[in-house]
Amino acid sequence: MELGVKDSKLQNSSEKKASLKQTPLHDFHRSQGGKMVEFAGWSMPVQYRDSHITSHLHTRHHCSIFDVSHMLQTKVYGKDRVKFMESLVVGDIAELKDNQGTLSLFTNTKGGIMDDLIVTKTDQGYLYVVSNAGCADKDSAHMQARLREFKAAGHDVDLEYLEESLIALQGPSMARVLQEGVGDDLSKLTFMTSVLTPVFGIPGCRVTRCGYTGEDGVEISVPRDSVVALTERLLANDEVKLAGLGSRDSLRLEAGLCLYGNDIDETTTPVEAALVWTIGKRRRQVRDFPGADIIIPQIKAKTQRKRVGLISNGPPIRQHTPILSPEGRVIGEVTSGCPSPCLKQNVAMGYVETSFSKAGTPVQVEVRKKMVPAVVSKMPFVPTNYYTGH
Amino acid sequence: MFSSFCPPVADVLLFLPSCCRCSPLSALLLLMLSSFCPPVAAPASLFCLCPPAASHPSLIFHCPAAALKYTDKHEWVRVEDGVGTVGISKFAQEALGDVVYCGLPDVGTKLSQSDEFGALESVKAASELYSPLTGEVTEVNNALSDNPGLVNKSCYKDGWLIKMTISVPEELDALMDEAAYERYIRSIED
Numbered sequence: 001m002e003l004g005v006k007d008s009k010l011q012n013s014s015e016k017k018a019s020l021k022q023t024p025l026h027d028f029h030r031s032q033g034g035k036m037v038e039f040a041g042w043s044m045p046v047q048y049r050d051s052h053i054t055s056h057l058h059t060r061h062h063c064s065i066f067d068v069s070h071m072l073q074t075k076v077y078g079k080d081r082v083k084f085m086e087s088l089v090v091g092d093i094a095e096l097k098d099n100q101g102t103l104s105l106f107t108n109t110k111g112g113i114m115d116d117l118i119v120t121k122t123d124q125g126y127l128y129v130v131s132n133a134g135c136a137d138k139d140s141a142h143m144q145a146r147l148r149e150f151k152a153a154g155h156d157v158d159l160e161y162l163e164e165s166l167i168a169l170q171g172p173s174m175a176r177v178l179q180e181g182v183g184d185d186l187s188k189l190t191f192m193t194s195v196l197t198p199v200f201g202i203p204g205c206r207v208t209r210c211g212y213t214g215e216d217g218v219e220i221s222v223p224r225d226s227v228v229a230l231t232e233r234l235l236a237n238d239e240v241k242l243a244g245l246g247s248r249d250s251l252r253l254e255a256g257l258c259l260y261g262n263d264i265d266e267t268t269t270p271v272e273a274a275l276v277w278t279i280g281k282r283r284r285q286v287r288d289f290p291g292a293d294i295i296i297p298q299i300k301a302k303t304q305r306k307r308v309g310l311i312s313n314g315p316p317i318r319q320h321t322p323i324l325s326p327e328g329r330v331i332g333e334v335t336s337g338c339p340s341p342c343l344k345q346n347v348a349m350g351y352v353e354t355s356f357s358k359a360g361t362p363v364q365v366e367v368r369k370k371m372v373p374a375v376v377s378k379m380p381f382v383p384t385n386y387y388t389g390h
Numbered sequence: 391m392f393s394s395f396c397p398p399v400a401d402v403l404l405f406l407p408s409c410c411r412c413s414p415l416s417a418l419l420l421l422m423l424s425s426f427c428p429p430v431a432a433p434a435s436l437f438c439l440c441p442p443a444a445s446h447p448s449l450i451f452h453c454p455a456a457a458l459k460y461t462d463k464h465e466w467v468r469v470e471d472g473v474g475t476v477g478i479s480k481f482a483q484e485a486l487g488d489v490v491y492c493g494l495p496d497v498g499t500k501l502s503q504s505d506e507f508g509a510l511e512s513v514k515a516a517s518e519l520y521s522p523l524t525g526e527v528t529e530v531n532n533a534l535s536d537n538p539g540l541v542n543k544s545c546y547k548d549g550w551l552i553k554m555t556i557s558v559p560e561e562l563d564a565l566m567d568e569a570a571y572e573r574y575i576r577s578i579e580d
Contacts (some may be wrong), residue, residue, distance in 0.1 A: 001464055001478060001510065001517040003485045052513045053488045162512050246514050316511045338513050339490040368493060368509065 009344040010074060018223040023069035024165050024224045032242055040134040042070040043052040045244035050360060056247040059213055060382075063171025064243035065234055066212075070133035070344075072140065073162035078215060080155040085119060085127055088146055090270060090289050092280025096121040101128075101192045101208060105270055105278055105291060106142060111294030112266035113273065116258060118210060120194045128194065128206065130166070130219070132260050146158030148190050164204075165227035170251075172385065173239040178218065181233065182207065196221040200233045202226045212248065214255025214384040250338050253347055256309060256379025262319060263307060263349050271298035272351065276309045306357040310348040312374035315367040317348045324364040324371070331356055334365065338379060347381045349372075436559045458546070458567035461481060462574060466546070467522040467565065469556065474523055478541065480511065481575045489511040489525070489541040492534040494551060499527040501554065503561050508551070519551065523561050529553035 033248030034045030045067065047055060058064055076085055085093050091104035105113050115138070119130035131139045131218065133171040143159055150157045169178060173180060175186045181200035189195055194208040204223045211217035222230050234240050249259070258264045264273045269291070276299055284288055287296055310317065321334040337348025348365075361376040458466040464482035467474045483489070491511040501507055508519045523564040531550050534540055541549035556562070566574060 001482055001486070001519050003464060003482060003517065046514075047487075051488045053490075056513070303559070315491055315509075318516065339511065341513060342493050 006082075008241070021070070023067055024227050025067045025069065025167075028089045028228050028231065029067065029242070033245065034242070037147070037166070037245070038174065039245055040132075040136075042072060042133060044070060046316045047244040047246045048242050050241065052246045052250070053341045055241065055243045056250050057224070057325070058241050059171045059215060059243055059247060059251055060342060061172065062175060062241070063174045064167055064241050065231055066168040066169050066170065066243055066248055067165075067231075068219065069165040069224075070164055071077055072131045072133065072136040073164060073166060074129040074140075074143065075160040075162060076129060076157065078157035080150065081127050082121070084146065084155070084157040086283070087127075087150075088143065088290070089117070089119065090279045090283055091119065092282050093121060093127070095280070095282070098123040101194055101210065103254055103278060104273065104322045105264075106131075106139065106260070107270070107289060107291040107295065109290050110266075111269040111291035111298075113260075113268055113275075114142065114266060115271060116260055116264060118208075120195075120208060121195065121384070124196065125325050126160075128208075134261055137292075137315045147270075154360070161223055162221070164206075164221045166219055166221050166223045167227060167231060168211050168213075168217060168219045169234060169240070170211045170213040170215045172213070172216060174217050175387070177234065177237045177239050179205075180237075187389070189387075190389040191219075200230060202230055205230075207335075209387060212257055213251040213254075214257070214380055214386075215251075215277065215345055216385050216387045224243060248325055249336075250341060252337060252351070252381040253338055253341055254340050254380065255384055256349075256381060258307075258349070266352075268307070269295050269298060269303065271295060272303045272305055272307065275363070302354055304354060305325055305351045306354045307335070307349060307351055308357050308359075309377040309379040310334070310337070310346075310363070310374045311343075311377045311381065312346045312348070312349060312365060312378050314372050315370075316346045317365045317367060317372070317374065321348070321350075323350055323352055323374075324366060325356065326362055326364060328371070331363065342382045346374075347377075349379070352376070393553060397433070410483045452547070458568060459554055459562055460571035460574075461520065461522045461565060461570070465520060465522045468563070469562065472555050473528065474552065475550050475554050476522060476552050477545055478519070479575075480545055482517075483542045483545045486510060486542075488516065488536045492531075492538050492541065492551070494530045494534070495527050497527050497530055501525060502560070503528065510538075521554070522565060523552040524556065525558045526557075527552050527554050529556065 021041055022043050029045040033049040035047055036043045037046045082094050088106055089104040091102050093099045099122055101118050102117050109115050115131050115135040118127040122128050147159055179186050182195055182197055191209050191210050196206050199205040206221040208219050249327055284296055316339045317334050317337040319336050322330050323332040325331050332350055332352035334348045334350035340347045359378045361375055363374050364371045365374045432494050456470050458468050460466050464479045465476055466479055467476050489510050493509040495507045503523045503524045506518050507521045509516050530552050
């Protein structure tokens, strides 16, 4: 067998290690048995001493900490910050309540998705934005360019890229674990809302109830000098274990969440990607975001292809696996997939011709030159547990 | 292959590492012979006389547990009564992680040495399997379809993958013994 990681996003090369970026938790990860791999130019843990499946299931039944400090955190200041943000994304940012956030998309003039991100409208005079590590250079250049335009037009906007670290605490026991270190009543912090609060005595933290696993969870933005202490304090609770990029990927797939670069990219429009819900109601009328004139007509006219979920048994289906009709005609391609630790079946996402996109439609996938039956499936594959307050 | 350094017993002696357990008789013979032919494979503490597979049926000595030979792709093969059992090494199963699916060939499949004969899948990745020898698949470990984790839990025993005939026994000679394989994995780990 060929050993070495097959996932094209991950490379384990000792020559590259010297030039990889490291989060403040890097040495701590290694001390905890973290197996480090390259991801988006960073040295990140793919798993620790527990197996992938153990770590994945621990997150679903207890809670896990993920170091996500490689993601880009940005603050957008100024009177015109909402107008600025809306000039880049598809969502109704103005309509967000104070301290409410939403998943949104940067789009390009061709209607393709440049990145997916979370925008939170804080009551502190800024928008708080978290976007993908793999798109950090692209996104910051994109925002800088728009910033220059806005300033030249006399608008009041400024950007600040944060130095803080970011850790995600995800799983059903998260609230119980975190409440011990937070004064505010977490039962009032509902899904997609955010609060500034000390955490276990560490000042300057922001806690946002969101995540990438489908479980109840938070992302904690914490001053970089305190992130190791915070992680250690959380790990002191038996409920909590560290988890790496391996289980992060299998968890988000079970939850039906897209991975930028695999499931969505600059060649996929929000309509093809089944992300129409991210397009604000007002924005659909005004069409004032990049690529709107291509994207909005697609909502009614439908697109040629659509992103769907697939479930199968037998050999796992992975990125680039061809999808065929029952008659054997190629109708699409898988964009990501893995064996589901929870379902003990294979789950995947891919694009198919729209006539095959209804849940329950039988298709085939070609794995190692053999045809394997699969079924188009609704997502999430595993029920989500977002905390709505009820 | 170490047999060529000791002319009088070249056809019979095959030095093998400590994984081989010997009958008391063969151990005695070994002690006698070692005064004529000092062992070359230094680290191994126990040697035994094992006939090369299928080519010396008249020899009375045989190992109760046959030795494993390894490929540089981390498969092992164990030959017993002319049949090769194939699996992956501990190093390989550790690197792969939890095996969730085993893609194995049909019985009757003819394989040349180094032919791809299947794949093992973990949650994150798939790894192709390469045939250590030329031969025909005679048996496939069906226990793995319900219990793929056997490859991790018992990679040398219950997690065996296929059994095959051995068309070209000489191919075994070129495979690594345990000591050589251990040196090999240490060299690639650096």
